[in-house]
Amino acid sequence: MIQTVAWVVSLIFMTAIAGIFLFVAIKSKEKREYEPIKKKWYKARTFYGTTLVIAFLVITIYTLRELPYNQPLYGDEQEPTIVDVEAFQFGWHISEKEFKVGEPIEFDVTSADVTHGFGIYDEDRNLIAQTQAMPGYTNTVYITFDEPGTYEILCLEYCGLAHHVMIATIEVTE
Numbered sequence: 001m002i003q004t005v006a007w008v009v010s011l012i013f014m015t016a017i018a019g020i021f022l023f024v025a026i027k028s029k030e031k032r033e034y035e036p037i038k039k040k041w042y043k044a045r046t047f048y049g050t051t052l053v054i055a056f057l058v059i060t061i062y063t064l065r066e067l068p069y070n071q072p073l074y075g076d077e078q079e080p081t082i083v084d085v086e087a088f089q090f091g092w093h094i095s096e097k098e099f100k101v102g103e104p105i106e107f108d109v110t111s112a113d114v115t116h117g118f119g120i121y122d123e124d125r126n127l128i129a130q131t132q133a134m135p136g137y138t139n140t141v142y143i144t145f146d147e148p149g150t151y152e153i154l155c156l157e158y159c160g161l162a163h164h165v166m167i168a169t170i171e172v173t174e
């Protein structure tokens with residue numbers, strides 16, 4: 001479907017551009033007074049230029065208004081549960097591992113040694129949230145679980161020989 005639309009739209013634009021080239025080629029033989037044409041099209045150029053700048057400004061502000069994207073999804077009146085996470089070679093220190101469905105949680109993630117990756121997986125092994133665990137920095141992940149279950153924390157950054165044993169589990173109940 002999208003391919004067909006892209007194909008048709010491309011054809012329309014290519015035809016339009018070819019038409020403009022043809023028009024210019026045909027008209028190029030014609031001799032006319034230059035001054036009035038210049039005046040008219042300079043005005044048009046200013047108009048289209050200004051319109052473009054305004055349009056792009058509006059589109060840019062509109063599409064980027066939610067930056068930064070990793071904002072908490074809960075209201076101001078809700079206090080999130082703060083969970084400290086520290087990655088190390090080769091495991092996780094997680095200050096709290098039991099949560100409720102609908103409970104807003106803020107994971108503050110850092111590392112004790114090298115860079116690790118903090119990834120939260122659901123029971124089907126789909127990655128549902130992640131951030132980098134970096135020594136000297138704290139990265140924040142906001143999440144509110146809407147399904148109960150056992151979630152796994154896996155390291156997403158190859159960090160040494162036993163990288164694959166960096167698995168922790170958290171429980172989410174109704």
Ligand SMILES: [Cu+2]
Pocket residue numbers: 087088115116117155156157158159163166
């Ligand atoms: Cu690791």
